[in-house]
Amino acid sequence: MHILIIEDEKGIIDFLKQGLEEEGYAISYATNGKEGLEKALQHSVDLVLLDWMLPGMSGIEVCKAIRKERQSVPIIFLTAKDTVQETIEGLKSGANDYIKKPFSFEELLERIKVHFRSNHAIEKLTLGNISLDKNKFQVLVDKKEVSLTQREFELLAYLISNKGKVCTRNKIIEDVWDIHFDYDTGVIDVFMNAIRKKLNLSKDEELIKTIRGVGYIAND
Template sequence: MNNSDFTILIAEDEVDIAKFIKLGLSEEGYRCLVVKNGEDVFKVLEQNTVHIILLDWMMPKMKGIDVCKQLRHKKNTTPVIFLTAKDTVEDTIEGLRSGANDYIKKPFNFEELLARVETHLRLHYKIDEIIVLGDIQINISKHSVKKGDKKILLTDKEFNFLTHLIRHKGEVCTRQSIIENVWDIHFEYDTGILDVYMNAIRKKLKLEKNKLIKTVRGVGFIANDE
């Protein structure tokens, strides 16, 4: 599925914040609907299929907390993410207990909001997370690797090593950072083992030495689509 297949309802009475969120999500390809009060959430839901709701806590006519409680009372399971300036632990607990799936405190970073949206869409609608490097495709959800139309069998460490490099495509991943993130070893360690795994990955994927994954001598590795 593409982002354009998903509709996000933004329930926010602060116009500038609503515009900011809508602009960012629209640029990512999502279809966005905006309402300025709690009661209109239900009107939109009656006429549209909505896949996630970004819900301000303090809104006219009906507070977000009451909107969320009513949604869950009506057996509506649409993921709800609260956006609110209410930032005490008690507020967070109340919001989650009302049936919300997540809680983001204002002011927030758009990249964090986007990541939360992607996560809840993926979990709720069981969307496969797929990352790509050239003609290599990794399905994170199914823990599978394909090169072109051919399925490639990797060990868990090889899979995690390759995934780490592709997630940081275009960046040099240092040997120590790979050991820390893939091997979970947080102290000085002989990183020579990485060359053994990289040779195995290249052999299984039938990669030329510096094709798609390049060795940066004395530093680490970098993945690029060329």
């Protein structure tokens, strides 16, 4: 599961990143509102941890903008703003939860788990005769289970989550592999060939189509 942290205090970012990665979450972060909004809309993000006071755009503005484009992604405010009115304003902007600084990491972790559980419906993805359940780590083709490796599963889930959008090789490397430096993107083709073979898809199959020189697109 991919969590995006939008926070301008490096100490808090480092603290959250270390703790959440130890719990098995993939973490990316942004240090200002504009960058955070771009990452929230352009990347495959499962939950957003959002500060209120941010350079460029406020957390409220970011929250409203994310919610317009992505209805179901959970958003949790982490902020020193602590009046009742401010809490109400944060929730009205589209946030799912509101935690006041300083906070307990253990409490935050449990809240994250609650939101992932309550948001489980979007963890079930479909593409034609293919169904994918993130919670069960299960892929079915015509209701028959197909065994994928973790990386194959993550790549397939990413493509289906971004159904109808061209996923470039560079974006896949960043969002699925969490690699943010020059890397041989040819490895993606190796995994795609394995996925197609296991799902019995040809290279000309419209469900997952190769965009030559660019990447892939999933379409029903």
